[in-house]
Amino acid sequence: xxxxxxxxKASVPTLSVVAPLYNETENxxxxxxxxxxxxxxxPEAFExxxxxxxxxxxxxxxxxxxxxxxxxxxLRLGSNVxxxxxxxxxxxxxxGTVIVSLDGDLQNDPRDIQALVAKLDxxxxxxxxxxxxxxxxxxxxxxxxxxxxRLIRRLTGVPIRDNGCSLKAYRRELLQRIPLYxxxxxxxxxLSASVGARITEMPVRHHARRFGESKYGxxxxxxxxxxxxxxxxxxxxxxxxxxxxxxxxxPAVGIALVFAALWLFSLxxxxxxxxxxxxxxxxxLLALGVAFYLFMLGLVAEVALSSERGDxxxxxxxWEVR
Amino acid sequence: MSAPQTLMEPTADTSGHRTxxxxxxxxxxxxxxxxxDDLVAVYQAFGRELDTRPQEHEFLFVxxxxxxxxxxxxxxxxxxxxxxxLRFARxxxxxxxxxxxxxxxxxxxxxxxxAYFQVQPKGIHLLLDAVSAGADMVIANRSPRIDSWLxxxxxxxxxxxxxxxxEQRFHDMACGVRVMRRSVAEALPLYxxxxxxxxxLALREGFxxxxxxxPQHPGDAGMRVYGPGVYVRRLLDIAAFFFLAKFTEKPLRxxxxxxxxxxxxxxxxxxxxxxxxxxxxxxxNRPAxxxxxxLLALGVQLMGLGxxxEIIVHLRAPHRRAYRVRERA
Numbered sequence: 013x014x015x016x017x018x019x020x021k022a023s024v025p026t027l028s029v030v031a032p033l034y035n036e037t038e039n040x041x042x043x044x045x046x047x048x049x050x051x052x053x054x055p056e057a058f059e060x061x062x063x064x065x066x067x068x069x070x071x072x073x074x075x076x077x078x079x080x081x082x083x084x085x086x087l088r089l090g091s092n093v094x095x096x097x098x099x100x101x102x103x104x105x106x107x108g109t110v111i112v113s114l115d116g117d118l119q120n121d122p123r124d125i126q127a128l129v130a131k132l133d134x135x136x137x138x139x140x141x142x143x144x145x146x147x148x149x150x151x152x153x154x155x156x157x158x159x160x161x162r163l164i165r166r167l168t169g170v171p172i173r174d175n176g177c178s179l180k181a182y183r184r185e186l187l188q189r190i191p192l193y194x195x196x197x198x199x200x201x202x203l204s205a206s207v208g209a210r211i212t213e214m215p216v217r218h219h220a221r222r223f224g225e226s227k228y229g230x231x232x233x234x235x236x237x238x239x240x241x242x243x244x245x246x247x248x249x250x251x252x253x254x255x256x257x258x259x260x261x262x263p264a265v266g267i268a269l270v271f272a273a274l275w276l277f278s279l280x281x282x283x284x285x286x287x288x289x290x291x292x293x294x295x296x297l298l299a300l301g302v303a304f305y306l307f308m309l310g311l312v313a314e315v316a317l318s319s320e321r322g323d324x325x326x327x328x329x330x331w332e333v334r
Numbered sequence: 335m336s337a338p339q340t341l342m343e344p345t346a347d348t349s350g351h352r353t354x355x356x357x358x359x360x361x362x363x364x365x366x367x368x369x370x371d372d373l374v375a376v377y378q379a380f381g382r383e384l385d386t387r388p389q390e391h392e393f394l395f396v397x398x399x400x401x402x403x404x405x406x407x408x409x410x411x412x413x414x415x416x417x418x419x420l421r422f423a424r425x426x427x428x429x430x431x432x433x434x435x436x437x438x439x440x441x442x443x444x445x446x447x448x449a450y451f452q453v454q455p456k457g458i459h460l461l462l463d464a465v466s467a468g469a470d471m472v473i474a475n476r477s478p479r480i481d482s483w484l485x486x487x488x489x490x491x492x493x494x495x496x497x498x499x500x501e502q503r504f505h506d507m508a509c510g511v512r513v514m515r516r517s518v519a520e521a522l523p524l525y526x527x528x529x530x531x532x533x534x535l536a537l538r539e540g541f542x543x544x545x546x547x548x549p550q551h552p553g554d555a556g557m558r559v560y561g562p563g564v565y566v567r568r569l570l571d572i573a574a575f576f577f578l579a580k581f582t583e584k585p586l587r588x589x590x591x592x593x594x595x596x597x598x599x600x601x602x603x604x605x606x607x608x609x610x611x612x613x614x615x616x617x618x619n620r621p622a623x624x625x626x627x628x629l630l631a632l633g634v635q636l637m638g639l640g641x642x643x644e645i646i647v648h649l650r651a652p653h654r655r656a657y658r659v660r661e662r663a
Contacts, residue, residue, distance in 0.1 A: 066540075072661070075663060076663045079663035085662070085663065086661075086662065086663030087659050087661075087662060087663075088659070088660045088661035088662070088663070089540060089657045089658060089659060089660060090470075090539070090540025090541055090542065090657070090658040090659070090660040091537065091538075091540045091541075091542075091658075093540065093656050093657045094656075096656075097655070097656040097657040098657065100655060100656070100657065101655075101657045101659065104655070105659075191651040191652045191654075192651070193583055193647070193648075193651045193654065193656060194583040194584050194647075235587075238586070238587065238590065239584075242586050242590075242641075242644055245641060245644075246641075246644055246645055246648045249645070250645055250648060250649065253642070253645055257638065260634075260638070264634070267627075291617075291619060291620065291621065291623050291624055294624050295623055295624055295627040298624070298627045298628055298631050299627060299631065301631065302630075302631040302634050302635065305635055305638070306634070306635075306638055309635075309638045309639070309642055312642060313642045313645055313646075316642065316645075316646050317645065317646065317649055
């Protein structure tokens with residue numbers, strides 16, 4: 013997140029608005045106009061960063077012409093890398109101390125930006141938009157989203173009702189602590205909570221799509237669930253993997269003990285000549301093997317991570333109390 | 335303003351890095367690994383074509399340990415500063431030879447050539463022109479092909495297996511004739527035997543890769559049959575690349591899928607055995623019990639492996655960026 017990249021077009025902005033775009037030709041111009049209009053009353057310098065995520069239509073041309081305004085910057089990525097990486101590209105090139113992300117499809121309302129930033133200034137590191145009166149199809153979008161949000165809330169303990177809303181305001185230091193990869197933009201609240209961020213949400217407006225088409229389908233639901241469980245495990249045990257794997261050995265040891273008991277029981281009650289006496293100790297030994305293996309894997313994880321440890325992103329987020 | 339950047343420095347300013355077409359310096363890297371024609375003839379044929387272009391050029395021949403440079407080539411390198419010979423002390427393979435050649439070369443453009451005539455030397459202009467037109471890497475597609483049906487069939491099979499992995503379809507990924515910008519050459523994550531996947535690797539790094547049809551050279555037309563070991567190695571290469579391409583960011587998606595299949599099978603089997611036991615049948619002498627426990631154990635192990643992978647990926651994330659900025663405005 014250095015500021016050397018973009019040429020100094022205006023005075024250094026304190027607010028950066030990041031919008032990833034993928035095949036949104038018709039939406040670029042209205043989006044930029046709308047954001048500029050919404051931020052007209054913003055007291056400090058701001059910038060808009062449009063990230064063209066390898067679009068195959070005329071999006072980049074639109075971005076280029078929008079960038080004739082000194083407050084608008086464009087980034088064109090080499091290939092289509094997905095929303096998370098595109099957002100990262102925008103965040104990495106943002107210069108503001110406060111960063112706001114929103115969808116490039118006009119479904120978020122830029123008029124909410126200032127309110128989000130004001131909320132952030134009340135003492136939060138992350139303010140999530142909570143879409144009111146969602147203008148999406150019920151079965152394909154709203155129901156899966158409702159289920160996913162409930163589940164995320166249960167698993168992560170972060171009381172955010174709308175994880176999927178792209179309209180969010182972040183403090184720069186927070187984004188430096190949660191490097192996003194794969195498809196993690198949905199888990200920003202959970203990831204932020206895991207590094208100790210102060211999180212809140214506030215209602216925002218939501219509009220139906222005017223141009224272009226949605227890039228989402230229902231197939232992602234299963235992936236989101238799997239990613240969520242993975243994320244939960246990683247964030248819980250990333251700093252002490254041996255503990256995680258050590259705990260995981262307990263059921264295996266338990267199973268081994270059960271088989272040992274069964275073996276002793278059959279030995280004392282039926283005598284050693286019963287052929288089956290071999291199967292119980294065999295199964296028990298396998299379970300014991302799993303326990304041993306998991307413990308060793310925990311050690312491997314510790315070794316593999318020792319070199320990755322200790323940099324700034326390892327330190328939890330904190331704030332000065334005045 | 336449009337040079338792509340390295341992965342590690344997403345915000346480095348590289349404006350003006352890309353040299354305008356017509357200037358610059360071309361390095362030709364020739365890995366000499368297994369098959370080799372008369373290298374002096376290769377040098378002369380391609381050198382003659384490059385002489386007609388405004389750019390200066392150099393040739394780097396990288397010899398793997400098993401091959402000795404011919405005295406004529408050594409003599410040529412002594413007289414001519416534009417020809418350099420590098421040699422490994424033992425066998426390291428084509429990928430290592432390419433890596434060394436790229437590292438030791440100085441060109442703004444890097445051409446890789448096989449150590450034998452694979453395409454018509456005149457075709458090199460088509461590739462260079464395509465780079466001038468904006469591509470980051472251009473690969474040759476041997477077309478029309480004039481070699482035997484066996485070669486073509488092998489090549490077709492290889493391409494169709496790979497085809498599912500790469501987002502962009504390449505017709506001749508195995509062709510060794512490629513032109514790339516220096517930034518691309520240096521960003522390629524080359525190791526092992528990945529040189530066969532160079533176009534797909536460049537694409538994954540976010541570069542624009544184009545394909546240009548170049549007539550095949552008659553010298554490349556001979557029938558080639560390899561030992562079974564070669565085919566097995568090729569398949570393993572593809573498997574390695576497939577895994578790399580699909581799951582490096584999400585290892586648990588792969589290990590978890592396989593692992594949960596094992597666990598599910600083991601669980602169903604256990605359940606059946608349990609019901610039978612409750613039903614009054616003895617299960618203590620049933621090897622099926624061992625199988626069930628074994629499946630469960632294997633599944634847990636795979637999940638564990640995937641989880642370790644996830645933790646490693648997670649902790650490396652601060653140092654890795656999945657995108658590459660092509661242009662700024």
